[in-house]
Amino acid sequence: MADPPAGLIARIGETEIVIECGGRFSIRLPEARAVASAFLVIDIYALDNAVHPEGHIGWWRYEIAESPQCLTGFLSRDLDGRIAPEINGAAPADEWRNPLAPDVRRMELIVVLRSSITNAILSKDRVPVLSTVEELMEFRARTVRELQNPRYRRPAHKLSACRKVHIVSKSMFERDAVGNLCFQLYKMLFQAGLQARLFADDFDLAMNDVINQRFLLSDSVGAEDSIVYFFSIFDERLEDVISLACGCRIAYYHGITPPQLLQVFDPEVAAQSGKAIRQLPLLRSFDRLAANSRASADELSAAFSDAGLPASTEIAVIAPKILSEAELQVTSTSRELKADGKPNLLFVGRVKSHKRIEDLLSLIATLRSLNPEARCTIVGAADTPAYRDYLRWVQTKQLGLPEEAVDWRGAVSDKALTRAYSEATVYVSMSEHEGFGLPILEAMMHDIPVFCFGVPAVRELLGVSGAVFTKKVFPELASRLQDLLGSPAALADQLNLQRERVRQLIESMDGSGFLRLLEAGDLPPDVSG
Secondary structure (H helix, E strand, O other): OOOOOOOOOOEEOOOOEEHHHOOEEEEEOOOHHHHOOEEEEEEEEEOOOOOOOOOEEEEEEEEOOOOOOEEEEEEEEOOOOOEEEEEOOEOOOEEEEOOOOOOOOEEEEEEEEEEOOOOOEEEEEEEEEEOOHHHHHHHHHOOOOOOOOOOOOOOOOOOOOOOOEEEEEEEEOOOOHHHHHHHHHHHHHHHOOOOEEEEEEEEOHHHOOOEEEHHHHHHHOOOOOEEEEEEOOOOOOHHHHHHOOOOEEEEEEOOOOOHHHOOOOOHHHHHHHHHHHHHHHHHHHOOEEEEOOHHHHHHHHHHHHHOOOOOOOOEEEOOOOOOOHHHHOOOOOOOOOOOOOOOEEEEEOOOOHHHOHHHHHHHHHHHHHHOOOOEEEEEOOOOOHHHHHHHHHHHHHHOOOOHHHEEEEEOOOHHHHHHHHHHOOEEEEOOOOOOOOHHHHHHHHOOOOEEEEOOHHHHHHHOOOOEEEOOOOHHHHHHHHHHHHOOHHHHHHHHHHHHHHHHHHHHOOOOHHHHHHHHHOOOOHHHHO
């Protein structure tokens, strides 16, 4: 018997399960005849440590060929005090309970539909499990879900209120460039009175009452609706988005890091980047295209050309940030220049190998030969252990930098990030690939002089402002940086140019670029082009 189609979904009916409220849940199944060669697995993990085996509570397998289309059940504690599912009308065919399972109050229930023939995952859905209503409220409160604040500019052209806008991305997390842009667009459309919905495969479970699982997209899109799709990494469901019948499909390209810059320390991500680059020609099937910079737009045009596709479709360049009405009134935060003789070089971003943090360490080591008080602060998550270990070796063994010379702060809150900017003397970017360079813009908005390796997107971002270099000769860079920081006149000139560039960039971040793409969908084809 053939496997059931991969699009079949075993769907949890709740957005959360609260044990003190009975722990009740339901699972909606595909038609029984379509899942004759599939089975259902319920997995329960610790929410804050969802790894096997230490965070694995247990799993329960159910044969579902003869089951009703909707299963109901509840979670309860067994005689040993551990959580276990009870499903009405269905006994587990097999189960495993971790004898060392942690006693936790926050869990994650995962429902997986698997092929009986290949054991392949056909679909998966997740839901948080909390012990009390108070814990649920705390869990939700950790994310920003206020839709009316901040206020965004309303569209100049009134969009059709009956046409829904579906915002789609493979992943969607707060404080990530792609996720933040999705949330900003969502809020702006919501405040304009439009029906907007968010869809992603990967997201914070605390947002699962706001973000929809992507398998729901096909059932949600109407013939007159619009899709705004954000592409930044390989997406196995890209062709599914292209195949949807709707009024307008818009693709926004964030840029993809070249695989060779990731291969040594993160080969899996490098492979995903390579596959994503090979997917770029598929974006030509969208009705309208946009990119976060002209550099990214040129990458996309080159991919079309290399694939033998016509490149006549205009690619709009829209900055990857939508500012609120209040933010649009502020160009930069003027501040007194740090003059304590202890330069603090700042970097903000993911600690990934293409960011070349080792080059920043080499620069600070060379600068300390001119000024022993120099130090650097590195803000951002280090989620690639091999690269982080390498950087530690570079700091301690290769360069002999003392602990106090490098402040590794990791991922920080918005408040702590603002503090890091306020403490910085200069912002330094050694990155060898950027799609746009939001932290550089943020540094300029905080009135910090920037000193950057001139990859195309960074040169585009800075215009005639900032200090740009194209060769990493560290003695020359350290001397140049020392001269800049030691010259009040040179610093004042650079900051004046940066402030003007910030003003220009902010003017383009009012959301109008996205609104123009969506407004075009409301206009006759001969008008919108």
